[in-house]
Amino acid sequence: xxxxxxxxxxxxxxxxxLGGPTTYMYWSECRVREFLEANNIRISKTSTTIKSPNVxxxxxxxxxxxxxxxxxxxxxDKIEASLGESAVSSFDTHPVxxxxxxxxxxxxxxxxxxxxxxxxxxxxxxxxxxxxxAIAICLFGSMHGFDVSIREAGPxxxxxxSWRSSATPEIIRFIxxxxxxxxxxxxxxxxxxxxxxxxxxxxxxQGMNSEPDSLVPWKREFTYGDIQNSAExxxxxxxxxxxxKEEGQPWxxxxxLIIGAPVWIRTPKPQDIRLYSQQALELEQExxxxxxxxxxPGYSIAAxxxxxFRARFRR
Numbered sequence: 001x002x003x004x005x006x007x008x009x010x011x012x013x014x015x016x017x018l019g020g021p022t023t024y025m026y027w028s029e030c031r032v033r034e035f036l037e038a039n040n041i042r043i044s045k046t047s048t049t050i051k052s053p054n055v056x057x058x059x060x061x062x063x064x065x066x067x068x069x070x071x072x073x074x075x076x077d078k079i080e081a082s083l084g085e086s087a088v089s090s091f092d093t094h095p096v097x098x099x100x101x102x103x104x105x106x107x108x109x110x111x112x113x114x115x116x117x118x119x120x121x122x123x124x125x126x127x128x129x130x131x132x133x134a135i136a137i138c139l140f141g142s143m144h145g146f147d148v149s150i151r152e153a154g155p156x157x158x159x160x161x162s163w164r165s166s167a168t169p170e171i172i173r174f175i176x177x178x179x180x181x182x183x184x185x186x187x188x189x190x191x192x193x194x195x196x197x198x199x200x201x202x203x204x205x206q207g208m209n210s211e212p213d214s215l216v217p218w219k220r221e222f223t224y225g226d227i228q229n230s231a232e233x234x235x236x237x238x239x240x241x242x243x244x245k246e247e248g249q250p251w252x253x254x255x256x257l258i259i260g261a262p263v264w265i266r267t268p269k270p271q272d273i274r275l276y277s278q279q280a281l282e283l284e285q286e287x288x289x290x291x292x293x294x295x296x297p298g299y300s301i302a303a304x305x306x307x308x309f310r311a312r313f314r315r
Contacts, residue, residue: 024072026265043070054157091129095240099134101127108223112129112168120202127285133255139262140175156276157312162209165202212301219279225275230267235260
């Protein structure tokens, strides 16, 4: 993979990884390898044979040049071709085994109650089916799946007093597929719904503090950044929960919750990647200005919290 330098709209520089014309900011080597092996997909190294001209009395010299390992883009093409329509993007079927989509994502690190790293990542997004019913997507992967530039950048805020889930060990077991032991004598369906809600809450609320507007992603601890609009993702689905079918009504504004593991996250527009450790101050200033210009009632709250936010920003 070639290294490239990406310029964002603030003039700052950040690094990315180039896989063909698309930037892969997350890549699960483990899941890619497992999929290729399970589906007997063989990726051979390509080579080019070059022969010297056929000149009388001189031997013909042959040289074989190997072009190396396949790129991420080549591997992704093989996987997508193999998956075909089984990688669902319309979400009009239930349940699904693989899911994919295009849109905005937020990515962060999953930590324990004490704030200790679990070497787990969280990627959240949302989509909808053809009827417009909202679907929440929570993906739990490995921090090592992120490009090294993202891991080195770190989150936007320094660690302080913020909310972390007390159910982190159980959530990890849940997403690792250990529902039977977690459920105990409880019905599997009840335990599945309970731990799915725990996972959703951890994914969306981890790092929040007592600030009234701490749901803003760059104001949450352990949150590294986002991709605006152009993130392309493929997920290995672990749980696909239809609240309307199972409980008779949506859960809040979501009719469905998909919990899985990311296979890859990529974007054809690397300028859409926003790293909070580099851009959070600018993003918050822009947000406050938008609220002021719109005469929004939240402006006074945001403006009052500016100095506190700036003091917590990681430098």
